[in-house]
Amino acid sequence: MADAAVSLVQAGPQRIEDSPGASSTGRKDAIFHGLCFSAAMVLMATLAGLLISLAVGGWPAISHFGLQFFTSSEWNPSGTPDHPEFYGAAGPIVGTLITALVAMLFALPLAIGIAVFLVEFCPKSIEHWVAIAVELLAGIPSIVYGMWGLFVLAPWFEEHVMTPLRLVAMDHPGGFADHLMTGASSGSNIFTASIILAIMVLPFIATVFRELLLSVPTHVREASYGMGCTPFEVVANIMLPYIRKSAVGAAMLGLGRALGETMAVTFIIGNSHAFPKGVFDSGSTIASTIANEFAEATGDLHTSALIALGFVLFVITFSVLAAARLLLGQETQ
Amino acid sequence: MATTETLTAKNLAAGQLPGSAVDRYARRKLINYIFVGLTSIATAVAITALVMILYSLVAKGFSGLNLTVFTVDTPAGGEDLGSGGLRNAIVGSLMICAMGMLLAVSIGIMAGTWLAEYGDGNKLATIVRFLNDVLLSAPSILIGLFAYELFVVPFHGGSAIAGAIALAIVTTPVVTRTTEDILRLQSSQLREAGVALGAGKGLVIRSIIWRASRTGLVTGGLLGFARMSGETAPLLFTTAGNQFFSMNVTQPIASLPYTIANFALSADDNWRRLAWVASLLIAAAVLSANIIGRHLARGSQNK
Amino acid sequence: MSFNESQATQAAGVSTVMVAPPAAERVLDVRGLDFYYGKKQSLYGVDLPVARNKITALIGPSGCGKSTLLRTLNRIYDLYPGQRAEGQILFNGENILNAKDKPVDGAPVATSSRIGGDAAKLRARIGMVFQRPTPFPMSIYENIAFGVRLYRKVTKAEMDEIVEVSLTRAALWDEVKDQLDKSGLGLSGGQQQRLCVARGIAVQPEILLLDEPASALDPLSTSKLEAALMELKDSLTIVIVTHNLQQAARICDYTGFMLLGRLVEFRPSSDAFVKPETEAMRDYVTGRYG
Numbered sequence: 001m002a003d004a005a006v007s008l009v010q011a012g013p014q015r016i017e018d019s020p021g022a023s024s025t026g027r028k029d030a031i032f033h034g035l036c037f038s039a040a041m042v043l044m045a046t047l048a049g050l051l052i053s054l055a056v057g058g059w060p061a062i063s064h065f066g067l068q069f070f071t072s073s074e075w076n077p078s079g080t081p082d083h084p085e086f087y088g089a090a091g092p093i094v095g096t097l098i099t100a101l102v103a104m105l106f107a108l109p110l111a112i113g114i115a116v117f118l119v120e121f122c123p124k125s126i127e128h129w130v131a132i133a134v135e136l137l138a139g140i141p142s143i144v145y146g147m148w149g150l151f152v153l154a155p156w157f158e159e160h161v162m163t164p165l166r167l168v169a170m171d172h173p174g175g176f177a178d179h180l181m182t183g184a185s186s187g188s189n190i191f192t193a194s195i196i197l198a199i200m201v202l203p204f205i206a207t208v209f210r211e212l213l214l215s216v217p218t219h220v221r222e223a224s225y226g227m228g229c230t231p232f233e234v235v236a237n238i239m240l241p242y243i244r245k246s247a248v249g250a251a252m253l254g255l256g257r258a259l260g261e262t263m264a265v266t267f268i269i270g271n272s273h274a275f276p277k278g279v280f281d282s283g284s285t286i287a288s289t290i291a292n293e294f295a296e297a298t299g300d301l302h303t304s305a306l307i308a309l310g311f312v313l314f315v316i317t318f319s320v321l322a323a324a325r326l327l328l329g330q331e332t333q
Numbered sequence: 334m335a336t337t338e339t340l341t342a343k344n345l346a347a348g349q350l351p352g353s354a355v356d357r358y359a360r361r362k363l364i365n366y367i368f369v370g371l372t373s374i375a376t377a378v379a380i381t382a383l384v385m386i387l388y389s390l391v392a393k394g395f396s397g398l399n400l401t402v403f404t405v406d407t408p409a410g411g412e413d414l415g416s417g418g419l420r421n422a423i424v425g426s427l428m429i430c431a432m433g434m435l436l437a438v439s440i441g442i443m444a445g446t447w448l449a450e451y452g453d454g455n456k457l458a459t460i461v462r463f464l465n466d467v468l469l470s471a472p473s474i475l476i477g478l479f480a481y482e483l484f485v486v487p488f489h490g491g492s493a494i495a496g497a498i499a500l501a502i503v504t505t506p507v508v509t510r511t512t513e514d515i516l517r518l519q520s521s522q523l524r525e526a527g528v529a530l531g532a533g534k535g536l537v538i539r540s541i542i543w544r545a546s547r548t549g550l551v552t553g554g555l556l557g558f559a560r561m562s563g564e565t566a567p568l569l570f571t572t573a574g575n576q577f578f579s580m581n582v583t584q585p586i587a588s589l590p591y592t593i594a595n596f597a598l599s600a601d602d603n604w605r606r607l608a609w610v611a612s613l614l615i616a617a618a619v620l621s622a623n624i625i626g627r628h629l630a631r632g633s634q635n636k
Numbered sequence: 637m638s639f640n641e642s643q644a645t646q647a648a649g650v651s652t653v654m655v656a657p658p659a660a661e662r663v664l665d666v667r668g669l670d671f672y673y674g675k676k677q678s679l680y681g682v683d684l685p686v687a688r689n690k691i692t693a694l695i696g697p698s699g700c701g702k703s704t705l706l707r708t709l710n711r712i713y714d715l716y717p718g719q720r721a722e723g724q725i726l727f728n729g730e731n732i733l734n735a736k737d738k739p740v741d742g743a744p745v746a747t748s749s750r751i752g753g754d755a756a757k758l759r760a761r762i763g764m765v766f767q768r769p770t771p772f773p774m775s776i777y778e779n780i781a782f783g784v785r786l787y788r789k790v791t792k793a794e795m796d797e798i799v800e801v802s803l804t805r806a807a808l809w810d811e812v813k814d815q816l817d818k819s820g821l822g823l824s825g826g827q828q829q830r831l832c833v834a835r836g837i838a839v840q841p842e843i844l845l846l847d848e849p850a851s852a853l854d855p856l857s858t859s860k861l862e863a864a865l866m867e868l869k870d871s872l873t874i875v876i877v878t879h880n881l882q883q884a885a886r887i888c889d890y891t892g893f894m895l896l897g898r899l900v901e902f903r904p905s906s907d908a909f910v911k912p913e914t915e916a917m918r919d920y921v922t923g924r925y926g
Contacts, residue, residue, distance in 0.1 A: 029533035029535030033451060038443075039439075044461055046505075050479045054475065057478075110375045112375075122376075134379060136624075137383045141562075141565070142563065142564075142566070147593065151605075199382045202382075206379070233365075260473070262472065263566055294481075314471075322463075528715060528759065529766075530759065530786065530839060531783070532756070532782075541772050547773075
């Protein structure tokens, strides 16, 4: 054994000099580094390309209609000589904002509730299962939510909510129910679309909130419990203020998702381009309009108008998501 | 706030609190119970929604499921209830996803590796990371538009490849993000140990760090697949749909999500049946990929 | 672990109390080394002579710079942008800090015996073992073969021999000879650490650097590791950072005491522990500052 060791030691350094592999290893590493770098640049280029292609494709419509593209709610693809085609996107833009905001109204308190429950109150034995349920809810594809909304939620809503309200509204004209039912159409409307959106973004916001709550240092929590605070007081007075800034980011992350959600909304919002008259009116969002019309767009101007809508959506979501990421820092997803 | 009673040495010694403090304690406790109740209700709402959706899927999906779903192509409208299947859509979805995953995983893992291993102290990496996070949540319909402009317009028609690229753009940020997170979990000493032997940085990454992160990388891929296989919006304009069976990647192709989008909104009962079956198949694929992925992730964390 | 101001000024003002090995015996000679983490300086004009085929210990309180010093010796700090060393580290007479020879990915290997700017070549000759065991995620056999393959092409039989010799010299062979195909991650902490030593010596370095290698080990594993190091002294030079003063006294030929980024005292271990010359080292060795 000792002999072998000696022979190996003597063989050592010289063999290293002669190593044929060393320089080729260096070259391989350089190529590898280059490949990794290129992959990252492909990502950058994709986002840049996305922005440019939307801007270029949408420019004809925006330049043709000017400010009216954003302020008018007339959306008329079928032009006739005395009534030429016209595209005003106010309807879908407002529809996008309303559905997303109403959805957040439902989702935010629920998401905070779920996150707090999981972190503070959930019995250890079911915590795992609740967490899985939340993850599954996040995993269900948009189009499946759309199917459920279209075939289950909308009919139910029409039968059990809108029909009674309609009766009340008829008995009390000018009352609260009457206002609520202004412009009401079928169960496929802005409100039910918002509910679907709320269910969809709920798990995302809840997950981020949970991570944020878990990021509160243990000693801060323990110190407040040590003073005799109830769990509610610890959460409300210590933990939520502690994560305040990131919490706003988490909410905006959810908003960003809600703004751009496509298939589920397309299935259930009713797809009318008019300016919505009430929350139970049918409407449209930017994404649903594109999804519905792009494949059958009648002419260049129609196509361009739809891409211009896409550009507007990009600008809105990019700003919201960018703000969300900045508020969240780079740590949490 | 004004309490008439004060804490005296006497009642403190007896371990008692003044009467108003007891009231206050009862009120605090009550508020806390209400709070616990509200958070429990919030959780119950989410779970109820999940159960209801899964119930509808299973009830409506299973009732329409039969063997022909897998052996026959999508039917024309107006055929008898129960006729026709989804064979072309299933094969199309598998093809698009396989191509898309190939792209997304290779680019995503490389990009994530660059961010985690070469990106420290690099301004450009901070920008890339930020933009990747934005792209991660960008509306997928816009990615569909982009892929349409780039890969459909020049070739005068949709194709399986265009759809795969669109899906890859949706998924790559997911894989990039998970890859970076996973690689950062590896201790710097493991990297140093490789370098201290004289191995180049790239070799250390490829043969030590990647290997140590295997489970995590597979998880990232599965989560990416879960995201990808349910995506519909990017396919609407890029694959152009196909009523017939095709395995030609340069031609229009059918897919499950596209079929759902087409069939669900029709008045044809047979089409609606198949839309539910397709939803069930997609949801099953996505959810199992999710569960397996999360399970792997947990398993590797426990080690 | 706090040092009062007078001791800080003492460390700053007084030059190293040094009883150095003869110049001819030095395989490594550090001269006037400054080290910076970004703008923060953490080593100040350190001189450290390392004698060939001896064990040199670096001791001192946490944060004194002993690990930093060790990490400059094979330029592992190169991995981190913003960390830099100034001064001289002479390895067989060649300054390995020579700035203009900074390694570049893909740089060609110098044909002479000089290290040149090739950090990989340097690290082949100055190996390192870390505080926590760092087995690679592969089999025990592959853990050792990995480093060897970086430098030479060997037959299966030669590799078998290298693996056996390395594991034997690291006092691990008897414990693992029947499970060479098992993952290195499955070994106990002490075995993992000896596996890392075996992996390091399989490349046949001239110097092995150990950064608190026993801090995560139980006493039995520690003594096995120490025995292995004593054996290794015949064929290579060892520099070890340790918190364990008994360990330093037991196995080391020379001991350097560091404080606040400076080398305060450097002497043969036999003297250093019996009658430390500086007040700071005396306080440290007698346990006044832990």
